[in-house]
Amino acid sequence: MxxxxxxxxxxxxxxxxxxxxxxxxxxxxxxxxxxxxxxxxxxxxxxxxxxxxxxxxxxxxxxxxxxxxxxxxxxxxxxxxxxxHAQLLVDRDAVRMLDDTLGHVHQDPPPSIRYCSLSAGELARRLGVTTTALRGWERAGVLSPMRDKSGHRRYGRQDVHDAELAHLLRRANYRLDQIAAVIRETRAAGGSAEAHRAVRAWAQRINQNSRSLxxxxxxxxxxxxxxxxxx
Missing domain, CATH: 1.10.1660.10 (Multidrug-efflux Transporter Regulator; Chain: A; Domain 2)
Known part of the structure; x- marks a missing residue:
C-alpha cells in the first residue's frame, strides 16, 4: 500500500x-x-x-x-x-490508600502513615519524585513541613498524606494551585468532598487506562x- x-x-x-x-x-x-x-x-x-x-x-x-x-x-x-502494567497497580494502591485516608480524615490515620517523620530525601524516594519537586510543592502551598533544630525539613503524618494526595493529583494533570486548594480543603474540618471527587475520578481514569492497555x-x-x- x-x-x-x-x-x-x-x-x-x-x-x-x-x-x-x-x-x-x-x-x-x-x-x-x-x-x-x-x-x-x-x-x-x-x-x-x-x-x-x-x-x-x-x-x-x-x-x-x-x-x-x-x-x-x-x-x-x-x-x-x-x-x-506495574504503574497501573501502583496508581491503584495509591487511590485505595488515599480514599481510605480521606474517609477517615477525623479518625486515626492508616498504619502506613501513622507515625511518619521523614526527611525530604525519604519522602522523595517514597513517592518516586525529586526533592526539587517537593520544594516546588511547598512554594505552591501544597506542603508545609516543619523544620528540625538543624533547619532541615521534616515531614510528619499529615505532610505525608498531603504529599501522597498531591502526587496522585499531579499524575492526573492537576495544576499545583488546584492541588493546593484541594489540600487546604482536606485539612479543614469536613472539607474532603472535592478530594474524594478527584480521587474517584482518577480511579475511573485508571480503569480506562487499563482497558486501553x-x-x-x-x-x-x-x-x-x-x-x-x-x-
Missing part, C-alpha cells in the same frame, strides 16, 4: 508515517525502482499497535516498545510493557504474529 493508504487507515498524516519509519517505530518500507515507499499489512499492524500504545501509555513508552521489538530486543520491549496489548500481539510469520 502507498504511504497515503497507510496514513488514512489509522487517521495520521503521511509525514507522521515517514517519521515513524525513520524513528524505527515501523519496519523499513519496500522501495520501488522510482524510490517510492510501499507498505504492507505488516506495517499496518505495526502502526495500529503503536497508535493503540500511545493512547494507553503515551508516546515515549510506546516508541520504546515498538523500537525494541523491531530491533529484536524482545526482553527490553516486554520489560517496558511490564512497567506500564489491554486493547493495545492485543494490537501489539497481532503485530508480533505478523512479524514472526515473515521470518
Amino acid at each position: 502507498r504511504p497515503v493508504d497507510l496514513a488514512r487507515a489509522v487517521a495520521v498524516s503521511q509525514q507522521a508515517v515517514r517519521n515513524y519509519e525513520e524513528a524505527g517505530i515501523l519496519p523499513p518500507a519496500t522501495r520501488l525502482a522510482n524510490g517510492y515507499r510501499r507498505y504492507s499489512e505488516l506495517h499496518l499492524a505495526a502502526l495500529e499497535a503503536f497508535v493503540a500504545l500511545v493512547s494507553a501509555i503515551g508516546h515515549g513508552p510506546a516508541r520504546e516498545i515498538m523500537v525494541a521489538f523491531n530491533m529484536g530486543e524482545t526482553t527490553r520491549a516486554l520489560e517496558a510493557l511490564d512497567r506500564a 489491554l486493547t493495545a496489548s492485543a494490537a501489539l500481539s497481532a503485530y508480533l504474529t505478523h512479524q514472526e510469520s515473515q521470518r
